[in-house]
Amino acid sequence: MSLTLNAQIDRVEPPFWYAGMKNTELQIMFYGKDIAQYQVTVSNGIKITNVKRTENPNYLFVTIDTKKISATDLIFNFKNNNKESFTQKYTLKKRRENSAQRKSYDASDMMYLLMPDRFANGNRNNDSEDATTEKFNRELPGGRHGGDIEGIIKNLDYISSLGATTIWSTPLCEDNDAAFSYHTYGQSDVYKIDPRYGTNDDYVRLSSEMHKKNMKLVMDYVTNHWGIEHWMMKDLPTREWINQFDSYTQTNHKRTVIHDTHASKIDTETCLNGWFAPSMPDLNLANLLALKYLTQNAIWWIEYADLDGFRVDTFNYSDPKGIAKWTKSVTDEYPNFNIVGEVWMQSQAQISYWQKDSPISKIQDYNSNLPTVMDFTLFEATSKAFNEDDGSWDKGMIKLYDNFTNDFLYPNTNNMLVFVENHDTNRFNETYGNDIRKYKMAMALIATVRGIPQLYYGSEIGMTGDKGKGDADIRQDFPGGWEGDENNAFIKEGRTPGQSEYFDYTSKLFNWRKTKSVVHFGKMTHYIPENNVYVYFRYNTNESVMVLINNSNETHTINTHRFKENIKDFKIGKDVISELTFDITSEIIIEPKSVLILELK
Incomplete structure (x- = not known):
């Protein structure tokens, strides 16, 4: 990943880029002593769409349009009073095949x-x-x-x-x-x-x-x-790069202010702009x-x-x-x-x-x-x-049951x-x-x-x-x-x-x-816990899994008629851990502080 820098340039970031990106506007940051005094052009007929200077003369932000540009080396020319002072090579690399369509986790x-x-x-x-x-x-x-x-x-x-x-x-x-x-x-x-x-x-x-x-x-x-200790903290591109107060101010951590219709401006500002810790400057x-x-x-x-x-x-x-x-x-x-x-x-x-x-x-x-x-x-x-x-009104497995009763609030429960x-x-x-x-x-x-x-x-x-x-x-x-x-x-x-x-x-x-x-993607039906035993099903058109979690200190005999809407015509369930088979047509016995994950057959 090495990048050969001209003597007048200490850093170029990103150090290189890729051709064929959807967003073709590339902002390149050049950092070096008084680099903002230079005028800049680039080779290959590339269009510079913006040159941004800040109050810090050691930074120059140059935006180019990479549309229709193949992988290649570009040459940036830096001039002072219309006289070429130095150049800097910059590489646009070829992307991996199907890079944009990469599959992520789910x-x-x-x-x-x-x-x-x-x-x-x-x-x-x-x-x-x-x-x-x-x-x-x-x-x-x-x-x-x-x-x-x-x-x-x-x-x-x-x-x-x-x-x-x-x-x-x-x-x-x-x-x-x-x-x-x-x-x-x-x-x-x-x-x-x-x-x-x-x-x-x-x-x-x-x-x-x-x-x-x-x-x-x-x-x-x-x-x-x-x-x-980030290198920019020694020489900020602009004061607005980070959030700053007259004296050190730590976030109040109360992110509820963001959606709180009653929140005060000072609380909101402190939450968003306050620092996480004295050693962690807050980015703006x-x-x-x-x-x-x-x-x-x-x-x-x-x-x-x-x-x-x-x-x-x-x-x-x-x-x-x-x-x-x-x-x-x-x-x-x-x-x-x-x-x-x-x-x-x-x-x-x-x-x-x-x-x-x-x-x-x-x-x-x-x-x-x-x-x-x-x-x-x-x-x-x-x-x-x-x-x-002892599972009571709000204790034990009811806590887990209640968590899932609010899933209607989420647009995508698979993405949790x-x-x-x-x-x-x-x-x-x-x-x-x-x-x-x-x-x-x-x-x-x-x-x-x-x-x-x-x-x-x-x-x-x-x-x-x-x-x-x-x-x-x-x-x-x-x-x-x-x-x-x-x-x-x-x-x-x-x-x-x-x-x-x-x-x-x-x-x-x-x-x-x-x-x-x-x-992974099946539906879920759960039942109000009784005696601190939580029962739920994951199912699709082809398969069904019955989960029983006994969080009590007693062995329980579970009457399965209550779960008929999910058990349907299934007769047996095989526990995925013990590999034992259970008759589920009338009752299931479950030990204290234990779980059964039954694949229904």
Whole structure:
């Protein structure tokens, strides 16, 4: 990806581009000492449609029209007083075949979320790098532990063996913070993979190796903020590139102000323009230069690394109109491209507001254009329900039932990311004291309800972590990812008996799900829980699956006549885990704290 720069130019971004894009307007940012004083032209008869200068003379934003231009090298000429001063080559590359029509992830997939620094160290040579401040220190819980892209590549077969088809890795671009840089959400260069993870070429190789195994790669993209060490923060293109106040102002995190008809202007401004943290400058997506820069950066990564989707961090912290334009620009370029946004809200109506074509946001004439949202209300329900043994009016399995009763608010329930934990929450197995019965019930739930299931690395071997002890505790190293680890959970013979029980259940469940279109896209009918037992069906014209979750401490005999409208003429059900067969014509006996997933015959 190397780009030879003229001595007068320090950076060109995007570093190259692609011919044949739907949006032919390309904004190229040239950065160098006093570069704005130059007049610029370009070869090959290319039309320059706009030259934008800001109050900072070190930036020049040049927009060209690439329509009908094939892959080629362009030459930009920089003149001063009509005398040529220097030139800069710029490449338009050929796109991959059918790039615009790439297939993304959907409800037929299972997404595996990992943090690269904590997953596996595949290359000891990049544990520390001269170009980045923080060095390797595995003894420090919040330090750099050395996990990298090579570690992911070496363990793709392990991830695939779980039934996972898609990997969402937390950000991989450079984060040069002096401490806690391992999470990489405070990025310092969004065109460069953090050298402690590997190179840009390594990231492309990860994508390629995954595609060979029919797996999909999702990039964690951050539109709301960069890190304080981002190179632009030392020399902003324009004051309006980031949101600024007279003194440091942190966001109030109250994203409800965006749709709240009673919200004050100061609360709204603080929410949208306040910084996430002192180390994370807030990007201003209302600024057209910054918005275009972020849009092109996202599209560049899709083309360059052959990506299959995005997960967008803090989606609804950004300027609403700006983030909607960003999302539409990406999906206009790639009509099948899926993007899931982090919309951490407390009600279904508030989450629905942020999904594309929502009937809720339509009231306010707003459309986020975001295809997929994260089901945080389901997450909240699963973090409590399995400890509530006696199902009453609003306890136990009623919490799960009630979550799905509000699905009418969503325009597309198949485009919901369903999960019981992620890298920002308490570990599920911590919450439930490593009670594997509760883990099995929860995994069965997210594997069989509507939407796209997401598994957080290590949950499948019983890993725990208490967020109350700090983020590092919920982001511990995967055992076996480092040379010398006594316990190697990546391989069957290296797992403890307890780890094996978690792994074997998870693997069998999600590998079964992988081929079941009735679960991916079938309809759902559920029944009001009784005695803390929740029963629901997934079905289409050809298949039917009956799910029974007994969250009580008692064995229950379930009279199946209540479910006649779904059981119809089916006589037996085969449990996908135990492979035992059940007569479903009159009653089913289910053990305490257990689940049955019955394929009806």
